[in-house]
Amino acid sequence: MPSAAAALRARASVFAALGDETRLGLLARLTNGEPQSISRLTSGTRLTRQAVTKHLRVLEGAGVVHSVKTIIDAQTYLEHVSRQWDNALARLKALVEEQ
Amino acid sequence: MGDRIEKTIELKAPVSRVWKALTDHREFGTWFRVRLDGPFVPGGVSRGNIIYPGYEHLKWEAVVQKMEPERMFSFTWHPYAIEPSTDYSSEIPTLVEFTLEKTATGTRLRVVESGFDKLPAHRRDIAFRSNDGGWTMQMQNIAQYLGQHA
Numbered sequence: 001m002p003s004a005a006a007a008l009r010a011r012a013s014v015f016a017a018l019g020d021e022t023r024l025g026l027l028a029r030l031t032n033g034e035p036q037s038i039s040r041l042t043s044g045t046r047l048t049r050q051a052v053t054k055h056l057r058v059l060e061g062a063g064v065v066h067s068v069k070t071i072i073d074a075q076t077y078l079e080h081v082s083r084q085w086d087n088a089l090a091r092l093k094a095l096v097e098e099q
Numbered sequence: 100m101g102d103r104i105e106k107t108i109e110l111k112a113p114v115s116r117v118w119k120a121l122t123d124h125r126e127f128g129t130w131f132r133v134r135l136d137g138p139f140v141p142g143g144v145s146r147g148n149i150i151y152p153g154y155e156h157l158k159w160e161a162v163v164q165k166m167e168p169e170r171m172f173s174f175t176w177h178p179y180a181i182e183p184s185t186d187y188s189s190e191i192p193t194l195v196e197f198t199l200e201k202t203a204t205g206t207r208l209r210v211v212e213s214g215f216d217k218l219p220a221h222r223r224d225i226a227f228r229s230n231d232g233g234w235t236m237q238m239q240n241i242a243q244y245l246g247q248h249a
Contacts, residue, residue, distance in 0.1 A: 078215060081178060082104050085210060089108050091130035092208075096112035096120045 017062035022047065023055045027064065035068050103213035111205040118169045121197055133159040141166045145174065172197045191217040
């Protein structure tokens with residue numbers, strides 16, 4: 001029965017995703033049902049944001065967690081875009097002022 | 100919602116140098132973090148790829164508006180059009196204008212990006228998900244997987 005085999009395979013992938021201390025730790029921090037940002041999931045751990053993101057992707061692939069988007073207010077959006085410009089202009093300044 | 104972002108920066112470099120950094124597509128790419136396919140041409144579409152870490156899968160597209168040598172450079176684009184599957188072409192783009200002015204020490208560069216009030220609210224769903232998004236546990240999935248074997 002191919003469908004039963006597929007179901008088993010899916011379950012095995014879930015357990016494989018869970019079979020890692022770091023990922024179990026992340027999952028434990030998500031059990032209160034509230035969405036948590038990468039920053040919050042990273043704080044208090046020795047992991048980098050990149051590492052946390054990688055582990056979340058593995059959990060996502062197994063269907064154990066998912067990412068949610070946040071619609072932010074207009075002011076926050078503009079502040080975000082504004083920071084991107086500050087960063088870009090700082091790079092431009094470094095480029096044109098280098099000897 | 101505020102309509103615009105304005106920035107002014109003093110650069111210790113001659114206007115000609117700043118102009119080149121803005122309008123040479125390779126130089127523009129190094130500080131804007133985009134790899135462009137070809138030179139900027141007024142009225143032309145500029146295409147390329149974002150090379151900002153984490154967003155390398157995204158295309159970059161802008162329409163060059165004005166190129167007044169050593170004075171003004173402008174283009175329109177869809178800011179943070181970061182969902183590869185979304186067609187942004189029906190949205191009103193924002194306008195980015197760079198204005199250069201000679202000063203005693205170099206160049207005063209003014210950047211204005213305007214038109215944010217025309218952006219649909221859902222576009223603020225910017226999904227900079229590494230920063231502002233969140234992650235949740237799909238409890239029902241786990242329950243389902245575990246429950247079926249309990």
